[in-house]
Structure formats: C-alpha cells, structure tokens
Amino acid sequence: MIEPIPLPDPSVPDPPDFSGWTCPMPLRDHPNVVMGHGGGGQMSGELIEHLFVPAFANPVLAGLTDSAVFELGGARLAFSTDSFVVRPLFFPGGSIGDLAVNGTVNDLAMSGAQAAYLSCGFILEEGVELSVVGRIAKDLGTAAERAGVIVATGDTKVVDAGHGDGVFVNTAGVGLVREGVDIRPQRAAPGDVVIVSGMIGVHGIAIMSVREGISFGTEVVSDCAPLNGLVAAMLDVTTDLHVLRDPTRGGVATSLNEIAKAAGTGIDLVERQLPIPETVANACSFLGLDPLYVANEGKLLAVVAPGDADAVLAAMRAHPLGQDAAIIGECVEDHPGLVVTRTAFGATRVVDTPIGEQLPRIC
Amino acid sequence: MKYLDEFSDPELAKHLVGQIHATATKPWSMMEVCGGQTHTIVRHGIDQLLPDGVQMIHGPGCPVCVTPLEIIDKALEIASQPGVIFCSFGDMLRVPGSGRDLFRIKSEGGDVRVVYSPLDALRLAQENPDRQVVFFGIGFETTAPPNAMTVYQAKKLGIPNFSLLVSHVRVPPAIEAIMQSPDCRVQGFLAAGHVCSVMGTAEYPELADRYRVPIVVTGFEPLDILAGILRTVTQLERGEHVVENAYQRAVRDEGNPAAKAMLEDVFETTDRSWRGIGMIPRSGWRLSERYREWDAEYRFQVRDIATEESTICRSGEVLQGQIKPHECAAFGTLCTPRNPLGATMVSSEGACAAYYLYRRLQTPAAAGTGAVSSGD
Numbered sequence: 001m002i003e004p005i006p007l008p009d010p011s012v013p014d015p016p017d018f019s020g021w022t023c024p025m026p027l028r029d030h031p032n033v034v035m036g037h038g039g040g041g042q043m044s045g046e047l048i049e050h051l052f053v054p055a056f057a058n059p060v061l062a063g064l065t066d067s068a069v070f071e072l073g074g075a076r077l078a079f080s081t082d083s084f085v086v087r088p089l090f091f092p093g094g095s096i097g098d099l100a101v102n103g104t105v106n107d108l109a110m111s112g113a114q115a116a117y118l119s120c121g122f123i124l125e126e127g128v129e130l131s132v133v134g135r136i137a138k139d140l141g142t143a144a145e146r147a148g149v150i151v152a153t154g155d156t157k158v159v160d161a162g163h164g165d166g167v168f169v170n171t172a173g174v175g176l177v178r179e180g181v182d183i184r185p186q187r188a189a190p191g192d193v194v195i196v197s198g199m200i201g202v203h204g205i206a207i208m209s210v211r212e213g214i215s216f217g218t219e220v221v222s223d224c225a226p227l228n229g230l231v232a233a234m235l236d237v238t239t240d241l242h243v244l245r246d247p248t249r250g251g252v253a254t255s256l257n258e259i260a261k262a263a264g265t266g267i268d269l270v271e272r273q274l275p276i277p278e279t280v281a282n283a284c285s286f287l288g289l290d291p292l293y294v295a296n297e298g299k300l301l302a303v304v305a306p307g308d309a310d311a312v313l314a315a316m317r318a319h320p321l322g323q324d325a326a327i328i329g330e331c332v333e334d335h336p337g338l339v340v341t342r343t344a345f346g347a348t349r350v351v352d353t354p355i356g357e358q359l360p361r362i363c
Numbered sequence: 364m365k366y367l368d369e370f371s372d373p374e375l376a377k378h379l380v381g382q383i384h385a386t387a388t389k390p391w392s393m394m395e396v397c398g399g400q401t402h403t404i405v406r407h408g409i410d411q412l413l414p415d416g417v418q419m420i421h422g423p424g425c426p427v428c429v430t431p432l433e434i435i436d437k438a439l440e441i442a443s444q445p446g447v448i449f450c451s452f453g454d455m456l457r458v459p460g461s462g463r464d465l466f467r468i469k470s471e472g473g474d475v476r477v478v479y480s481p482l483d484a485l486r487l488a489q490e491n492p493d494r495q496v497v498f499f500g501i502g503f504e505t506t507a508p509p510n511a512m513t514v515y516q517a518k519k520l521g522i523p524n525f526s527l528l529v530s531h532v533r534v535p536p537a538i539e540a541i542m543q544s545p546d547c548r549v550q551g552f553l554a555a556g557h558v559c560s561v562m563g564t565a566e567y568p569e570l571a572d573r574y575r576v577p578i579v580v581t582g583f584e585p586l587d588i589l590a591g592i593l594r595t596v597t598q599l600e601r602g603e604h605v606v607e608n609a610y611q612r613a614v615r616d617e618g619n620p621a622a623k624a625m626l627e628d629v630f631e632t633t634d635r636s637w638r639g640i641g642m643i644p645r646s647g648w649r650l651s652e653r654y655r656e657w658d659a660e661y662r663f664q665v666r667d668i669a670t671e672e673s674t675i676c677r678s679g680e681v682l683q684g685q686i687k688p689h690e691c692a693a694f695g696t697l698c699t700p701r702n703p704l705g706a707t708m709v710s711s712e713g714a715c716a717a718y719y720l721y722r723r724l725q726t727p728a729a730a731g732t733g734a735v736s737s738g739d
Binding site for chain 1: 371373376377380405406407408409411412454466467469470471479585701719720721722723724
C-alpha cells in the first residue's frame with residue numbers, strides 16, 4: 001500500500017503577518033485579492049513586500065529588482081520571470097506573444113544582461129481556437145528571433161472553460177551580465193541625470209483603445225519592443241549605468257518612485273521635457289488619466305552620472321528605439337524618496353505612486 | 364495640441380498672472396465650484412502663483428465626493444445580488460460605503476463592470492436578457508443628460524432588464540446653501556463651465572444679485588482658470604457682482620436646449636442629501652413617475668440601509684470651503700487615498716486627494732506609504 005503524502009491542513013491557513021504595515025488598509029479591508037493588487041502600484045508592492053517576500057526570504061530576492069543577479073558556476077547571471085494576462089490577446093502593434101518575449105527580455109536588460117534562453121508556459125482555456133494559439137506561438141517565435149533569444153523549454157496546461165481568460169503566457173529567462181556592470185535602483189544618487197528613451201504612454205493607450213472600443217482619431221500603436229539592443233548600445237558608451245528600469249505597469253511615475261525610495265534620493269522632473277505624443281496626451285485628457293502613470297512596453301528609464309549623460313543620450317538617440325530619448329530630470333538631495341515635478345508654469349507638485357490602477361474619471 | 368495646448372501656454376499664463384497681481388489690492392477668497400477645476404489648480408500649481416491673500420476655496424463640485432453614503436450602500440447591496448451586472452464609471456469603484464466598496468464586491472464575486480458610457484450598460488442589458496443590468500447614475504448637470512437619454516432609450520426600445528440608480532445633483536442650490544452658511548468665506552465663484560454648457564447661465568444672475576457675489580463661468584484648462592480668477596478679482600475690486608461668461612467657446616447663455624429637454628422629460632427635481640454637507644432642498648434629480656420602472660431603487664426595493672460614516676472625517680467642511688484639506692487632523696495620517704475616511708480623499712477630483720497627491724511637500728502632514736518594487 002502506498003502511504004499518502006502528508007499535506008498541510010488547508011482548513012488551517014497560516015495567515016501572513018500584516019503587523020507593521022505602513023498603511024492599515026490593504027488586506028485588512030480587502031481580505032480577497034482585488035484588481036489593484038496586480039496594478040503595479042502601492043497595493044502590488046505591499047502584496048509582494050508583506051506576503052511573498054517573507055515566504056521566500058533570501059538575499060537575492062531582497063533587492064526586488066526586475067531580475068535577480070547572482071553568481072553561478074563562475075558566471076554572473078541575471079534571471080527573471082513574468083506572466084502575461086493581457087486582454088485583448090491581439091492589439092495594434094503586437095500581441096500577447098510579443099509581450100511575453102519582450103517583457104522578460106527587457107527585465108533582464110534592466111540588469112544589463114543580454115537574454116540568452118527563455119522558457120515559455122502556456123495556460124490555455126478549454127474552447128480557445130487553435131488558430132489563435134497558433135498565431136500567438138508564431139508571434140512569440142518571431143519576437144524571440146528579433147531579440148536574439150532562444151525559447152529553450154516550455155509547458156502547456158489546459159483549464160476548464162470559464163476558468164481562464166483564453167490564453168495566459170508565462171516566460172522566464174536567463175542571461176549573462178557584462179563584467180563590471182552593476183545596475184540597480186539603489187545606485188541612484190543626487191546629481192544623477194534621469195533619461196527616458198522615447199515617447200511615453202503609448203502601449204497603455206493602444207490597449208485601452210481596443211479594449212474599451214474608444215477611438216482617438218488616429219490609431220495608437222503599442223511600442224512593444226526588445227530593449228536589449230538599446231541597452232547594449234548604452235553599455236558600449238559606459239559600463240557605469242547606475243539604474244535602468246522599464247516603466248511598464250504603473251508607468252514612468254511608479255518606476256521613478258521605486259527608484260527614489262530604493263536609493264533614498266529625491267527626483268525632480270521637468271514637466272515640459274517629458275516626451276508625450278499628441279494622441280496619448282489627447283486620450284489621457286479625455287479619460288482623465290495622467291500619461292506619467294500609463295503603461296509602456298518598449299521604453300526605459302536610465303539614471304546616469306552627470307558626466308556620462310551626454311554620451312549615453314547620444315548613444316540612445318543613435319539607436320532606432322531611442323531616437324526620441326530625452327533628459328527629463330535629475331536626482332536631488334531634497335525630499336528623499338519623493339518624485340516632484342516642476343509644472344510648465346513654474347510651480348511644483350508631487351508625483352506619487354498610484355494606489356492600484358488608474359480609474360477613468362466620471363466627467 | 365489643438366484645443367488643449369493653446370490653453371496651457373506658459374507665456375500667456377505668466378501674462379495673466381501678472382494682470383491678477385496688478386489688479387488685486389486686497390485679499391479675496393473665491394470658490395471654484397467644480398472638482399475638475401480644483402484638480403487643474405492643484406495639479407498645475409496655479410494657486411502658488413496668486414498674490415498673497417488671493418485665495419482659492421475648493422467647492423463641492425466633485426460628483427463622487429458628494430454622492431450620499433446611503434446611495435453608495437444601496438449600490439453595494441444591489442451589486443451583491445446574484446444575476447445583477449452592476450455598471451459604473453471607474454472612479455466610483457473605490458469610494459467607501461459603510462465599510463466596503465465596489466472593488467470588494469467585485470472580488471467577492473459580484474459582477475461589477477467599469478463602462479465609459481451609460482449606453483454601454485444599455486447594450487449589456489440587450490446582450491444579457493436574463494440578467495438585471497444597473498447603471499450607477501451619479502453626477503451634476505454634466506452627466507445627467509446622457510443618463511436621461513439612456514433611460515429614454517430603454518423605455519423606447521422596451522428593454523426591461525435595465526435600470527438606473529440615480530443620485531444626480533444640481534449646482535445652483537449648492538451655491539445657495541454655501542452662501543447661507545454662517546461660516547461662509549466665499550466672495551466670488553468660478554462657476555463650472557461644463558454644467559453651464561448644458562444648463563446655460565439663466566439660473567445665476569439671481570444668485571449673484573441676492574448674495575452680491577460675482578459669478579464667472581469658467582473652463583477647465585489652466586488659462587481658463589486664470590482668466591476666471593482675473594475676471595472675478597476685477598469685479599471684486601470694482602465692487603461689482605454680475606454673471607460673466609469666460610468660457611464662451613463651450614457655453615451659450617441658453618445652454619443646450621436638446622439636453623435640457625431630455626432632462627425635463629426623464630427627471631424631476633427632488634430634495635437631495637449631499638455627502639458631508641447634508642440635505643439641500645430641491646438640489647437633486649430623480650426619475651419621474653413615467654420612468655419609475657427603470658428606477659433601480661424602485662425595482663430592487665433596497666431599504667433599511669444603516670449607514671456608518673467616519674466620525675473624524677471633516678470632508679463636509681472641505682466641501683463647503685470652510686477648511687483646507689490639510690487642516691483636518693486626519694489628513695495624510697489616518698486618512699490617505701489608500702485608507703480614505705471620506706470621499707474627498709477617494710475621488711481623483713476630490714480636494715483632499717488633490718492635496719495629498721500633489722501638495723504633500725507644502726502641507727504639514729507629509730506622509731509616505733512606503734511602496735516597494737512591483738517587480739516587473
């Protein structure tokens with residue numbers, strides 16, 4: 001007779017320790033997961049910090065960077081994973097297949113690593129047309145080829161109809177980090193220059209235009225792209241990049257807040273220097289959204305020493321994915337942990353981390 | 364950007380600010396009625412540019428903020444019922460009722476959906492004939508016409524499974540209530556341009572005359588606001604109190620006759636309670652008798668709601684312009700956008716949220732919430 005494997009009693013859950021939370025609201029008033037926990041803002045951060053990190057506690061994870069960087073067998077590796085639950089599956093400028101490759105490639109690139117191998121896990125909902133899965137797989141393969149990365153292993157699961165949203169994709173990836181490169185948010189320091197690689201808010205508005213059926217006059221196409229080539233061009237100029245971040249969920253504002261808090265530095269932005277396409281600005285004005293909080297997929301933020309700024313900016317502008325790169329602000333000693341922008345009229349305002357997701361306003 | 368950049372030009376703004384400084388010789392307090400205007404003022408830092416003593420008081424014109432707790436609790440109750448698809452504009456989802464919000468109802472299995480138009484909710488009703496579809500119809504004269512049109516369409520098309528949970532409010536009775544308050548500090552009003560684009564300006568001369576306050580119909584872009592402030596200050600300096608239209612590109616004196624006719628057909632005036640302020644006579648609309656069948660309160664018979672309001676939240680005084688948000692002891696400490704005690708901290712147009720989001724450096728209660736990496 002085979003002895004059953006003892007399992008924990010599911011009726012006695014081990015509750016996470018919420019004591020010491022800076023804000024009493026998150027799970028006290030939300031005993032269930034709500035959409036805001038996945039929005040990339042404060043609620044996501046607190047879920048990670050107070051529920052996941054204690055469960056997995058280890059020094060590699062503790063930095064909470066886009067990808068983990070560690071030594072293995074004499075090599076310095078970066079390792080990252082990301083799951084994609086985007087709706088709709090196909091959108092102007094890409095699909096969930098493109099996102100699944102570029103998302104992980106970019107997370108690795110933000111540590112200065114060139115992605116080498118990816119894994120790919122599909123969770124398919126019963127009833128989804130195989131032609132849809134086929135299109136996604138083809139997009140995924142094409143995106144991998146473009147990024148110069150090999151999909152080396154994968155997995156497929158099928159869930160009952162009604163238990164998924166068509167197709168979910170998870171990718172994980174590994175890559176090598178160049179020697180001497182040490183890119184992490186804690187390295188931002190007063191005096192450093194903040195650069196964005198191009199026009200912001202495009203992906204989020206492209207998704208919204210198809211998901212919500214809202215037309216903005218001209219089609220907004222996602223900026224979904226692999227950023228490893230752009231990062232390589234920047235590293236060719238200097239290996240001393242301090243911070244890189246791809247401002248995906250939560251947008252530029254969230255990424256800059258994460259950097260400011262991690263480094264304990266203030267960040268001052270200049271509102272008029274933010275590159276925002278007219279269509280994005282129009283759409284945001286219409287919906288009551290702030291472009292600083294809208295998601296991007298093919299953009300990066302770089303924090304570099306002032307002496308390197310011109311060279312890095314020039315290298316970015318010479319690359320097809322960095323033509324609209326612009327200096328948008330600097331790290332400062334004032335207001336540590338906070339991002340502040342100077343408005344076009346010369347006044348100032350705080351740019352905070354969003355709570356959950358941005359909500360279109362009523363009128 | 365056409366029609367937007369023109370009204371955000373820094374050079375023109377500088378010019379207008381200079382004119383305001385040259386005109387104001389005394390301290391003046393004026394109220395921008397609309398939450399959208401509050402948002403523009405605080406986001407662009409317009410109030411930082413005004414002369415010392417010229418003060419903006421933030422008004423009650425945030426529809427999310429003033430929707431009474433009882434109606435929100437009714438919404439939560441209806442949204443919890445099986446078979447209901449509850450539709451709302453996005454910013455109502457986070458507004459706390461008595462201890463819970465629509466996000467929580469959604470996470471517990473309620474079918475709560477964000478829509479961008481009440482007509483989207485009507486379409487959902489057509490597509491789901493076996494479900495009850497309810498749209499949360501809140502707001503001022505701005506959002507009332509499309510909601511009225513939707514109910515009109517539901518009746519015309521014979522769609523029985525659609526209903527509207529109505530909590531519409533009107534601006535002129537609120538101005539009157541503010542002026543009648545013994546603590547009133549308001550000396551002039553920037554009236555809400557979008558409201559006047561629907562209703563016109565006919566309701567205002569009597570108010571301006573009775574309370575001897577200038578009322579300047581004002582738009583929402585930074586230059587609109589500055590122009591509205593300049594015109595109000597000019598009147599105050601001259602001792603005038605007339606109605607001026609500083610938003611002529613959108614507002615005609617007669618308003619929008621088609622929208623007004625639709626409101627007249629579908630709604631009737633009613634006394635309405637404003638969250639944080641209380642009952643204001645004839646300040647709201649409800650569905651008229653002819654459209655009773657499409658009234659969610661009537662259809663779902665949600666009664667005996669016991670509301671539970673925070674005892675320390677002072678959003679009522681904020682909404683009436685009696686205190687600034689940071690003058691509330693709970694601001695930024697007990698009350699933040701993450702843990703809002705009142706709706707003025709929840710809504711993107713609420714004065715408390717605007718101060719918290721943009722002004723923490725200038726207010727005494729600078730509070731951080733210590734977010735960490737989202738890890739992607």
